[in-house]
Amino acid sequence: xxxxxxxxxxxxxxxxxxxxxxxxxxxxxxxxxxxxxxxxxxxxxxxxxxxxxxxxxxxxxxxxxxxxxxxxxxxxxxxxxxxxxxxxxxxxxxxxxxxxxxxxxxxxxxxxxxxxxxxxxxxxxxxxxxxxxxxxxxxxxxxxxxxxxx
Numbered sequence: 001x002x003x004x005x006x007x008x009x010x011x012x013x014x015x016x017x018x019x020x021x022x023x024x025x026x027x028x029x030x031x032x033x034x035x036x037x038x039x040x041x042x043x044x045x046x047x048x049x050x051x052x053x054x055x056x057x058x059x060x061x062x063x064x065x066x067x068x069x070x071x072x073x074x075x076x077x078x079x080x081x082x083x084x085x086x087x088x089x090x091x092x093x094x095x096x097x098x099x100x101x102x103x104x105x106x107x108x109x110x111x112x113x114x115x116x117x118x119x120x121x122x123x124x125x126x127x128x129x130x131x132x133x134x135x136x137x138x139x140x141x142x143x144x145x146x147x148x149x150x
């Protein structure tokens with residue numbers, strides 16, 4: 001796949017999109033969860049290009065949490081909470097559109113261990129290059145989430 005300037009499209013931007021109406025979940029642990037204040041931090045959705053999500057439409061929430069515990073927990077890190085949001089609400093957090101602005105995308109990214117895996121990915125408006133999702137945008141996404149402690 002290439003864009004109009006014949007630059008290759010990053011393969012992470014060429015995957016199937018998750019439907020706007022779907023709910024997605026994000027595992028929250030240190031440093032994405034402040035245990036003392038019992039709240040998510042802006043880094044849960046900001047300060048990077050890609051953020052792992054899971055799709056309860058594909059796998060029951062209990063199975064997702066079990067998978068997260070197996071994959072993420074360590075003696076010094078506990079799964080503390082989860083964030084839940086509709087894909088459309090996440091996508092609405094993209095800054096006002098111009099050629100240089102950030103575009104938010106949610107792609108299906110199933111793995112053998114987690115068929116419900118998805119990713120929130122920042123790109124340019126053309127959808128050809130990765131763009132960093134800022135902490136400011138991450139804070140906007142957090143405002144769209146519902147949280148549950150685990």
